[in-house]
Amino acid sequence: MKLIACRVMSDEVCRFLPDGVEVEVFEISQHTNPKLLKSALQTAIDNADSKHDVILLGYGLCSNAVVGLKTQHARLVIPKIHDCIGIFLGSHRAYLEEMAIEPTFFLTQGYINGYRRDQSGPLSEFARVERRFGTEKAEKIVGTMMRAYKRLVYIRTPGSLEIASDRSYAREMADKFGMCYQELDSTSELLERMVKHDWKDDIIVVEPGQEITLEHFIN
Numbered sequence: 374m375k376l377i378a379c380r381v382m383s384d385e386v387c388r389f390l391p392d393g394v395e396v397e398v399f400e401i402s403q404h405t406n407p408k409l410l411k412s413a414l415q416t417a418i419d420n421a422d423s424k425h426d427v428i429l430l431g432y433g434l435c436s437n438a439v440v441g442l443k444t445q446h447a448r449l450v451i452p453k454i455h456d457c458i459g460i461f462l463g464s465h466r467a468y469l470e471e472m473a474i475e476p477t478f479f480l481t482q483g484y485i486n487g488y489r490r491d492q493s494g495p496l497s498e499f500a501r502v503e504r505r506f507g508t509e510k511a512e513k514i515v516g517t518m519m520r521a522y523k524r525l526v527y528i529r530t531p532g533s534l535e536i537a538s539d540r541s542y543a544r545e546m547a548d549k550f551g552m553c554y555q556e557l558d559s560t561s562e563l564l565e566r567m568v569k570h571d572w573k574d575d576i577i578v579v580e581p582g583q584e585i586t587l588e589h590f591i592n
Contacts, residue, residue, distance in 0.1 A: 378431025381483035401487030407438040449579040519550035
């Protein structure tokens with residue numbers, strides 16, 4: 374096997390990988406341009422295709438960035454999840470149920486580490502606009518966008534290390550944008566089954582020569 378994963382979930386997946394499995398990690402910032410992300414993922418797949426029987430993708434649908442990806446030799450395996458938050462919650466249904474409570478912004482340790490590393494995310498964007506144009510402009514541009522969210526949920530993942538810093542970051546964001554703050558426990562069951570070849574209906578398996586399609590995530 375080879376794992377190609379987003380930094381957001383790479384640590385969680387790697388907990389279940391046997392020794393010696395090759396891992397390639399992409400930064401969360403690459404999600405800002407799904408077309409470029411798709412191109413980078415296809416290049417990584419092409420480079421690994423002839424060397425592996427199975428290529429695991431640690432991604433969800435991710436703004437259709439995975440649609441069209443294909444191999445010639447290896448099987449492609451990917452969770453049947455639209456948004457990667459659904460992976461941490463255990464299913465796309467669980468994600469929709471949480472969103473139905475009220476519009477929610479989710480954070481995990483992987484997201485927070487990625488935001489800090491890339492100096493991205495709402496807090497960094499607010500600070501960047503504030504430095505350049507002032508607080509009023511930052512409130513208008515970033516604050517208005519974030520006001521669509523009523524709740525911030527920090528998901529405690531099984532592989533998380535010290536989370537005091539995460540809580541501080543998450544609470545700062547909740548306070549900054551007027552969201553109530555909650556925490557939930559994650560499950561890694563979906564990722565564990567993907568690694569262990571327990572491929573049920575919630576895990577997509579694409580045979581060599583076929584493409585990942587939008588229908589894989591809908592049907």
